[in-house]
Amino acid sequence: MGVKLEVFRMVLYLTFPVTMFWISNQAEYFEEYVVKRKREICPPERExxxxxxxxxxxxMRRRREERLLAEEENIKQI
Structure with missing residues (x-):
């Protein structure tokens, strides 16, 4: 009984993680749960x-440009 039990445990230990990995990487699962959840959290932008x-x-770009121009003028004056 000892060898059969060990073989059963080894098969169980190997098949469970492989099966869970296979199930979780199915495209349908990803689309159904992950993408829908992402859209709930971060809805698409509106116009x-x-x-x-x-x-x-x-x-902000204009402010940065004006600040840089002012700094350049100050440097030229010195």
Whole structure:
């Protein structure tokens, strides 16, 4: 009985992790659970959100350019 029991335990120890790995890497599982959950947490951007973000980025770019120009003028004056 000892050898048969050890073989059964070894088969069980090897098949369980391999089976779980195989199941969790199925494309249907990924699409169904992971992608849907991600969309719940971070919904796709809406058009007005994208426009506001672009306007903010442009405003920050202008500020940075103005600051750099002011620094260059100060260096030239010295």
């Amino acid at each position: 007005h959100q994208r426009i506001e973000l672009e306007a903010f980025q442009e405003k």
